[in-house]
Amino acid sequence: MTKKRLTVLGSTGSIGCSTLDLVERNPDDYDIVALTAGRRVQELAQQAIKHAADLAVIADESLFGDLKSALSGTKIEAAAGTKAVSEAAERPSDFVMAGIVGAAGLPPTLAAIRTGTTIGLANKETLVCAGDLMMAEVTQHKATLLPVDSEHNAIFQVLSQERPAEVEKIILTASGGPLRTKSLEEMIDVTPAQAVAHPNWDMGAKISVDSATMMNKGLELIEAHHLFRMPSAQIDILVHPQSVIHSMVAYIDGSVLAQLGCPDMRTPIAYSLAWPERMLAPVDRLNFAEIAQLTFEEPDPARFPCLRLAREALEAGGLVPAVLNAANEIAVASFLDDNLGFVDIANTVEETVNAFPNTPLRSLDDVFEVDAEARSRAGEFAARLGGQRPAAAASA
16 A cells, blocks of 8 residues: 655644654555654654655744754754744645644645645634635635544534535533633633643643633634634534533534544544545544533623634624634733733733724734734733733733
8 A cells, every 4th residue: 555645833832743643543645744843853854764754844934953862863844933833834745744833834834735645634713714715715725624623523424525515503511611610700710731731631731721621622613614614603512521522513414423532632633644444543442431511501691702812803804804813813822921811811802802993804924913913912012911910910
């Protein structure tokens, strides 16, 4: 059998590491074309050597010397810079795992789409910031976009895409994050350590905070709209603390189809890597007797306002979702640096979105321009709101 040529964008992140874990368990099935990372240069070099990659790219140009040194004595090509990351995505491959977190993943994901290859999309911001444009590029270049987020991958597995009129609605499930049971008053004093302590998933700090605010589910709402051509009114969000049902599709005859599995990102990654077939994945198997029960609840809009902000951004359209995403990235970074209170993440996002007019999305240049402006404005709002924190809260 011919090996599948594989490029991993963001190979040192959680998605990238899980992808390479599966590759390591199936060495006869994959050849690594390129690996890219942001700043983790030693880890990138180790991965490239271990998997005999053709190319390793570090986005931070100042680390190029370190990468060259770490790869000395090998035949692995080294490169650096954001342009080099996009060039890596353009290299001929059968599958590109788009695992770069945040808006930084947009240019290389677009570069991969334009090659007409199959892309495993783990970067939700690509569709949040420029969904209409990206999906048009997918169509134009006959690329295949496979969702890797567990919720969208679940929907992809049970959705009848050939007969969309039979679909009544999509139901995105959410764990509720580590703060699901905390009151609004308790959330005021939440620390970064508390916010990143997800009860079910092992994720990076930014995504973990997004789970705590439930902004991740808001971003997934926007992503689902673009992936499955489903209007906002037909996408529900339901809190499911056990994270066993990853999402559901309700049909017009009353049937509801769900995809279930233990909370391990290697399952949706394996599904995407092997599609249209399936591969063995080293994940725990469900034991329904041990689970005993599955529970559900409606999300609380007062404690999790980011859900409202995301839905409003989706319904507004244009560049509003890009502003929302940029503001959230800045607010989360400020919170993780202990310069902003947890509840002010949503406040920063809302103030930033309200500060921008609703302008149409015409090109990716529009996205990059508004992204930069929104980050600057969000930084100002975050600094002001962070400066208003009580001294005790700021030093907690």
